[in-house]
Amino acid sequence: MEHSLKHSISFFGLIALGAGGVIGSSWIYTNSQFFKTYGAGGEIFGLLAAACLAVLVSLSFAELSTTFSRSGGEVVYGYAAFGKKGSLFAGWALLGAYISTLAFYVTASSLLISTIFPQIAIGPYYSFAGVKVYLTELVIGIAIMLLVFLINYFGAKLTGRVQILMFLLLVVLGLSLVVVGFSRGNVANFLPAFSQSQDKVSSIFRFILPAMTFLTGWESVAIMAEEAKFPKKRIGTVVILSIVIAAVYYISVLLSSAWVYPWQQTAGMQMGTIDAFKAAGFPILSVFAYAISFLGLATSAMTLFTAASRLVFSLARARILPQRFTKVHPKYGTPVNALWLVLALVLGMGWLGKGALVYFLDMGGFLVALAWSFSTFCLLKIRRKYPYLDGGFKNKHLFFPTFGGVIALGVAGLTLIPGTPVSLVWPYEYIILAIWCGFGLVSYFTQKGEQSVSEEFMGADSQLLNSKNVSSNPKEVL
Template identity: 55%
Template structure:
């Protein structure tokens, strides 16, 4: 089984994780979220979501240091619970990533349409009450093809591109933060909730879309096989990527609410972009727009890099056809898997901007399930292999288990129609059923390719980690005797 090349340094892995999280829509859809939940609902909801995400990530951090292999959560859940759960975990995260990629297919042309409105006009079709012009679709597809071409050349290139783009995000975000807090007023933020609303309920209701906005740090574990560093540092990069990205979201959004009354921002179609312009800083309004565009690039690149490696891992275990485990001879990348991701992204992306909220909500459900399964995988692996230690080891399991439990609660809440985070009936339930149905179909059609457990683990873990696991098993048997 071919292995990927290790060449990603710790700083670049950290940046890959954080930049994969920082997307585009958060800086202009905050007008919508301010209207629905208040500025406090969105900003404090992000704080709560960050806490839940960090707790859930602890299992990923420890397991990635033990098993620094491509596909991350697929490897952990397969070892802990077998092929069905391994497939379910990989398919869930893949669903989350493809939801985000489909979102970006539309978002790329929507951003450009704010400069050239004619892009969104002309012949097209209507989905979910929103008109999608053929020009918008063509731009989104072209943008996706460009990201595809970038990714097939390997993570050495994409990591370098991400580092440059992330530097731009930091500089532009810093300008918004300094100006927002120095020139704004706390009166623009307080009271942070609409009169008569329930602050706690609004915070909780925003957690699901916030978790989708925070999706992407799993890229660190999925790319672990290509990380050139001591395994313990991979675990640190997992947690560091979340804190870095979430803090960026929270502080920039707070600066936006500080510089201009959030109640007025709640009426703007482009949120913070318009808010800074109306506050008398048109150049910073343009900077906010550039943040949206750079964030679109970074998140698109990061998730497009990670998704094929999830498919690669599933194929290594025989849970998808073996052709998806093959690497390009020229670039050493999973070319067939990357092509499949391209087809999925365009195949769902044509649904257009009317489906953007659907993609966000479904992504939140998928990642919540994957986080919960991974937390349980750590508990099971700790029980079965107590001596396995990659250098990043939790002193107590309860924080990780708490994160997994909260993720389960959120996932169940999305399926309960009367909960504040419920999926939209019937569209989002239909989309969820379609993705689950596709997974069951792929799993059933690939039954003849399924490998025995020992062979699958060998392919998933690679020679070094597989031999180490076998040695731990032998030592445990000796201790028992």
């Protein structure tokens, strides 16, 4: 039986979901800590380097998303290239990254509110990793995530419209900070961009991993390609635009905060850009920065929740997860059971609270790096197996996406080696990673299904793959 999602997301809706999904919350107030650790130059230039890496990697997604428009994105590419094992690897990596980030938002939302209403951080609590989790904070975080769930439940069309509105507000508020920051600030507040104790190259390199977590979310464009109501050949353009728009937004706002007020002093503050504009004499813009943090949290949570549910839906189509998760609401056209599972996973991790914030960010960065690199290998394999495929966006040369994939794989590898600047935290993050991998393997071996490309999983794309003879000539890859 065919389980299809509705074509209900407009071109601008998908851009808002892609770019808005990247623009998160914590970057605008954690830059005080990042300025202190890496210098303003380390964070801003490290973010720029990560954005360049993301654009290179996105070239793979851009081509593949126009060729295969089935829901699931890299889950589908992995299936077409390497079969069921490839589908599991890609889907489980991205799903783990998205769930980790959403669990981060459960705590981050209440953390933001407590800066205005500190009284919520009182009363009954429990501790995790030596940090108190107040029940009031947890309830607020859960309530916000339930709202995100409900908007997703009632259809991608509603999700897209809400996302467009929030994204436009983000742009207006961000432009206000940038215009005032650069017109009323001074380059002397930014230079020198590093303190004397900070090594420039090391600081930039060390920030790439958390920056990759900040840049997560544009993959959702490919994941939701099936629901686009415009020609699929334009989806690749949306993929790249999402990264470029989000990266320009991040860098412009962060640089404006270092321009309007000395970044060395911002490094000693609690709320980064929010405090910097207030200290510079612009209290209204400080409120704008605070609003950006909430809107960024909402847009990112909305996109990642939507994308995570489609990953579950696609994995179920591939018979890696139980078939019950392919159920589509007859009226709203949304994968209802997949949405419920994502909600359960997010809340199941979100209760860990502020003590697990670093774990969530590090795990998200590692899994995203894996998924990014794997997309390149999928492109190389599919080009070799199916050289006749052309969805309308095709890389003339494979050097750039391959280079991006190799770099992403190198970053992922370094996180597993103890003692490197980007190593996972021993033993907690390694344990979490092992548990997540264990769940994926259990699901893989307990679900029965065909190893070949199936009509149910690939839909019309299955006929596309089988419509011509497969070439084995490696020269056709180049």
